[in-house]
Amino acid sequence: MLELYLSKPGDLELREVQSTPPLKDDEVKVKLIYGGICGSDIGVYKGKINHASYPIRPGHELLGTIIETGKDAKYEVGKRIVVQPNSFCGECDLCVKGKTNICRHKQSLGINTNGGFSEEFTISSKYVLPIPDEMSDERAVLIEPFAVIVHAFKKINITKDTSVAIIGCGTEGMLAVALATYLGARVTAIDISQTKLDKASSFGVARTAHPQDIKDETFDVVIEAAGVKQSVEQAVQIASPGGSVVLVGLAPEANFPVAQVVRKELNIHGTIIYNFPSDFLQTLEYLMQDNFNVEPIISEIIHFTDYQRAYEAAISGQYGKIILNFKEEHNQ
Template sequence: MLGLYLKNPGEIELKEFSSSSLKEDEVKVKLIYGGICGSDIGVYKGKIGHAAYPIRPGHELLGTIIEAGKESVHQIGTKVVIQPNSFCGECDLCVEGKTNICRHKQSLGVNTDGGFSQEFVISSKYVLPIPREMADERAVLIEPLAVIVHAFKKAAITKGTSVAVVGCGTEGMLAIALAHYLGAEITAIDINEKKLEKAQRSWGITPARPQDIKDETFDVVIEAAGVKSSVEQAVDITRPGGSVVLVGLTPEANLPVVKIVRNELTLYGSIIYHFPDDFLQTLHYLKQDGFKVEPIISDIIPYQEYKRAYEAAVSGEYGKIILDFKEESHS
């Protein structure tokens, strides 16, 4: 079977992999779509310290089960998405239900082989069946949207809540989409005019560059840019008693402790999701006709054109780039 192979940062190729035999609890999945994520770009560029090389990339995965081990509860032919972060179930954090920060967590495409291949094998405990009738273009967004669903559980966002989303990459756009669906009043902040225009056109939000925000403050600020200045601004523009939810990853930032204390601001760190709960909630949202996520995907590119797909994803000028592994698309 063919799959992508990242020898070293920046050195990616398409190569033949041997098929793996199944353990009793595993399933073999034939890939339909694979989304290129910010962490995939980070591994590709050599910017994630715990990444391993060589590695097969890919963790936003949608496919169909084509083989199932004896202990798998999932049947052949089931359409599925993948939870790509392992958890041991035995460490103190897992026992507390915090499987997203398991002390022994490994992540597909980062420090263990991912799924950007025609077929891949994974434990059935990391597989979620989804309705066959759900459009593939919505289903492939379940994993990245689950990140936002998890983050939104930290702060109350309902009709009329004033929300600022800092950073309009994929996770920022997904945050805008969910906040819009929940009836929030949204301001999107980014330095990229094209992304702001797309967010305004798609969801009718208020666009702003960082320097445009003067004295305005917000009930909830979602930081999805992952840069020092954005984290600092996120805290600065949160109203007294408000909440900041940090989704982006930046090594450090300078925070005004006196302001945080005097204004009783609440800062939440939010990493990935709980499985299956956050995935099931995400699936519920995606089943709703009024939940608009179509603008998130910028292009769907055959996996054989992986170089073009990665160039587009790395450029930062596009939304979500999807690799298409459906063979009928390439015949």
């Protein structure tokens, strides 16, 4: 079978490997349908994630079909599933408190353990979720990245006419735009890229703006999804007194005006990935709604054998989500 293989930063290849090893009792073998290229995949490719391991097979946004099961696996052959790509032990103090997203022993597919950009891969059935037959592949492949935003939104209260600023209109920012708009918020999408702002407009947001366009305005909720120092600092600056800032992006550092945070009594929330299966199930509920608009999120679906072009498009930052297609070429 074929898999993508990253021997070291910048050295990505498509190679032939032997079929997967025999299944453990709780495992399933999955034939991949789609794999989304995520910002962390790009970070591993560029060597910018400190806890990444090499060599490694990338990929963690995974949609596939079960083609074989171990004797104790939960699901049947033929079931279409998505993958929860971050392991949790279920036994540490954080897992016991229900915070499996920050398990002390967490490992992440495609970062420090082999991912799923392969024609077939195996995984414990503990980490897969079946998808309703009526959901399209194109919506289903967004479940994992969208669950990040669904989890983040549980930290705040967004209702009709809540003023929400979303800084950074990459995939996660755009998914935040989609959800905030769906919930009835008055959304302002902020980015340095006019191309991304134009895409944000397709969600029916109240306004798009470049960072310098936001002067003396403040917002009930600010979602920071750019992951850069300037965006974090602006998020704190433009949050209304008593408002909330949700940090989704992974900026290495930023300068906080502590007195301003205190005087405005701001609520600052860090948020990372999701809890499984609860956040995935909530994500499924949103995506099953016909009037929930996520169509603009995916920019292009590219066959995995053309992986170089796919990665170049993802790295450029000029597109929305780039999806690798692992279906048989004659079925495209």
